[in-house]
Amino acid sequence: MYRGDLIIMIKMVNVSKVYQGEVKVRALSHINLHIDRGEFVFIVGPSGAGKSTLTRLIIREELPTSGQIIVGGKSLPRLKEKEVPLLRRKIGFIFQDFRLLMERTVYENVAFAMEAIEIPRSTVRERVPAVLEMVGLKDKMSMYPHELSGGQQQRVCIARAVVNDPLIIIADEPTGNLDPDNSWDIMRILAAINKRGTTIITATHDREMVDKMKRRVIALSDGEIVRDEERGTYRNEA
């Protein structure tokens, strides 16, 4: 790995994604993008602009139709099937609908992510309570998701995303189902995680949030990047 990789976390060169169906849908066209280690990036744009496609490409749920994507120094189109799990261990996910396991406790939900990558039980027992304390849910460890509020459930989801110490966290509409107070809690936690050096990419519709956070904003429209600015806002004010 040469030094450039250590700084550039995600690099997209001329990436296009076309879905072949009854009608050809060009979800992304000619995307060029750098995201450095430790950045906090908002991806904004209307529904269907290509935000979800972009995140799916980064976690290699899908491959681009053309172009090159490099994540953590690895070329995704060239990545072998076997190496995909290792790539995903470097990435944490946060979803709009939380995707918690309803029949498992808060502790078990977070431990699940560690067990899945075969971390020994003794490490899991130490690490899970520490992460839950960070998101302020240490006293709710043995509760079930349905006993928690939406904001609390989203914090469990964050705990699950960070427990394996990923390089990148991808959040898809993390505050889409939350009221403003809870949304702010979530953002504060994400900002704190970002301060420790984790790259954070958030796809969102939440205009107020983006405007207040004053972070890098990448705006997508019809599959193209229409704006990319540091300390940006939801809409182009210029």
Next chain:
Amino acid sequence: MKLSSMGYSLRDAFRSLWRNKFMTIASVATVAISMVILGAAWILVLNTEYLASTMESELEINVYLEKELTRDAALEIKDKIQKVSGVEEAVFIAKEEGLEDMEERFGEESDLLQSLGGVNPLPDVYRIKALDGDLVPQIASELAALEGIETVRYGQGFVEKLLSLTDWLRTVGLGVIFAVGLAAIFLIATTIRLTVFARRREVTIMKLVGATNWYIRWPFFLEGMIIGFAGAFLAVMSIYFIYGQLVQNISVMVSFVPIMTDQGVLYNIYKNLLLMGTAIGALGSAVSLHRFLKV
């Protein structure tokens, strides 16, 4: 897949079995029933073979010598008979002995020789055992070609029928075993498919956090193997008790029917049923995982 994470896999397998209790019970029961049919078919085939081989081993070839042969010449034929391949032993029965046998059968007070006018009408006989029942017809025809032999009898027709019946039963038995085994695989595949479906959220999350494919597959494999083993175990227990009872009753009521009771052979069947149950479980899982868990 690390060996140390086997604990997680086992826990998840049992958790899933417990959570889908009714499905688990239903599939264990179906495996058990399939394995009972399989085991019963197996034991039936073995018993038919046992019956056939018992009957075959009782088959004899009677060789009637020409009447005018001298005693010395008659005894000399024994060497020639024993040279025929497949002959296990040849017992000489002199015509006097044959007559005595017959007298015994008719009753003590009769005097056959006298009523026959003092002439023994019986020929000297060789009673021959073959090494294998299959060889009887061929040995008989070779013997018939020897010099000094009048006729050869071995129950022509009957042996051939018995042998073809055993062959037929063996083929049908294999067919039944194969079909039932296939049905069991299909049933387990269905069960595993349902548990995969019940756990699809977990599978998605596992994939997203970077679980290896084998880590995701193992609990399902274990589940199938546990179901298969449990079903086979129940089947073995049932066969063990039912067959034990059957052997007791049959040997009391119809003592002339030979029934196979060789413990070594039976334990071998039980061991194989358990192995097959487990293998069928694993195979059923593999079928389901291949189709429904594209990981």
